[in-house]
Amino acid sequence: MKQLKDIPLSILDLSPIQQGGTAADAFRRTLDLARHAERWGYHRYWLAEHHGMPGIASAATALVISHVAAGTSTIRVGSGGIMLSNHAPLMIAEQFGTLESLYPGRIDLGLGRAPGSNQATMRAMRRSLQGDDEFPQQLEELRDFLRPRGAQARVRAVPGEGLDIPIWLLGSSDFSAQLAGHLGLPFAFAGQFSPAYMQTALTLYRQRFQPSEVLQKPYAMVGINVYAADTAEQARYLSTSHQQMHVNLVRGVPGQLPPPVESMDGLWLPHEQASVEATLRASIIGDPATVRARLQAFIDETQADELIVNSMIFDHDARLRSYEILADARR
Template sequence: MKSLDDVKLSVLDLCPIVEGGTAADAFRDAVDLARHAERLGYERYWVAEHHNIPGVASAATAVVIGHVAGGTSRIRVGAGGIMLPNHAPLVIAEQFGTLASLYPGRIDLGLGRAPGGDQRTARALRRYQEEVDAFPRDVREVQNYFRPAGPGRFVHAIPGEGLDVPIWILGSSDFGARLAAELGLPYAFASHFAPDQLFDALAIYRENFIPSEALEKPYAMIGVNAFLADTDEAAVRLFSSHQQAILNLVRGRPGLLPPPVDDVEALWTPFERAHVDKMTRVSVVGSPETVRGRLQSLVNAVKPDEVVFSGHIYDHAARLRSYDLLMQVCRTSAAAEAASLPSSR
């Protein structure tokens, strides 16, 4: 059994814009959350690229990363991730080379192949459409830009060339798992919103992993939604904001992050509830006592090396408290388990 104490803990944020708030508020809260996570001992703080979603402020992901890294001092900051088909590989290498030069040893680059928005938005982002199968080629191109210059290279990422910027492959299917294994890169699975292939993808990744200069053995991260409060009832209420946000996506009407409600059941049809439940089933919601067992069971089943927690909570103070309680749960698990074992006397 793998203890929670053996798993690294990180934060995934979309810089949510809440009803009654602004993007400026979201960026201020992002820095505050990252500082809080740094004080608590979280490994990294990642932001993700999404477009044309009113409640998500992290579209210009590299800019947000620079803002957060500048407001913190130790925690790793990175992209979870950059949707590479939206960008020229050289531009991404230059952006993250710049970030790594400004904040050495603290920047991560996670790469995904999804558009990060609807098809109309994808077309607006990509003036010249590329096939999705170009993703492996583009990942290799980014890697090459970070390598030291050699004979025959005529295009250079400056800054970027020769810098050690860790690259991750992100995914929610076996495609990313196979690519991460082939390239010998760490793999992050988006189980916090697309959990269906979690076990199959990680099995494929681990079984096919080829050691590389970047990584000697497989390293897998999973995404988990986390909504903690002092009582189960309070946590369930916090979770209702996220449920409403997913419901709005299901209905094709994304909006700002709504305030929590007392009775989310009154807002959806049975079909809509099933869809939201399916997308959010890798979630831990409740008091520390309730969450501890659920999270330990998940870790036992999946055996991740790292868990990145996403918790889009309407009230910023409640979000900080949720990550505080989550760290308490994970870092006191060994003591709790030992106390529960029968005495040998």
């Protein structure tokens, strides 16, 4: 059986904007967390693309990746993910070719097919409402731009072509899981907000996997929310910021990351509570011993090859402490 001490730990960051704060504040905290993560032995630091969200600052994902990579030395930095349908594949090849040229051997390109926004924002980005069958075509176009093309090619990604930039497929259901398996690519599942589909997607990925020049066997990274503190009560308290943020999403009024509260009683209606708890039910909340035990149980359940952890914690020092406890649990 896989042991926690042998599983790489990585971080997923949305550069949360605190209530009353600014995107500039969020970016400073992101870089500070990445520097700590590098010292604590985290493997990757991924940023996620979302648009039109008052509480998320990582919309221009490639720019934030460059900000983090420039301020660190060894940790891998990448996208978790770039929503490919929002972009021309050539532009992504050029952007990540630039990143790989600036920070060689440290850049990951994680790709998702969801828009990461609402329909009005999608239209503002000039995105057409395409079906699922468009994503495999866009993916192949992007991969082709990153292959060596030669001077005779009419369209070339410069920089980009011929560079070794690892591509991951991200998903919260079975579509990307099956595609990643078919193409022999690594797969990252969004367990942090889609736990109901987790086992199905992971099983399909492993069943459909075909060895490729990229991978000889499946490699699955699984996302999870972790709220760790020195006491269980403090950890539960910290987790209420994320719960409040999700209540606002359920109500269709996304906002900035709010400070934690002693109790969620009176802050959500029963159907809202049920929705939030279902979305976040794979979260690990507790003191160091609890976190260690539940992480091992999660690895036993998913057989994950790597974990990527999201921690939407309001207080920056408490967020750092949560990730420090997590790193200590692995050691």
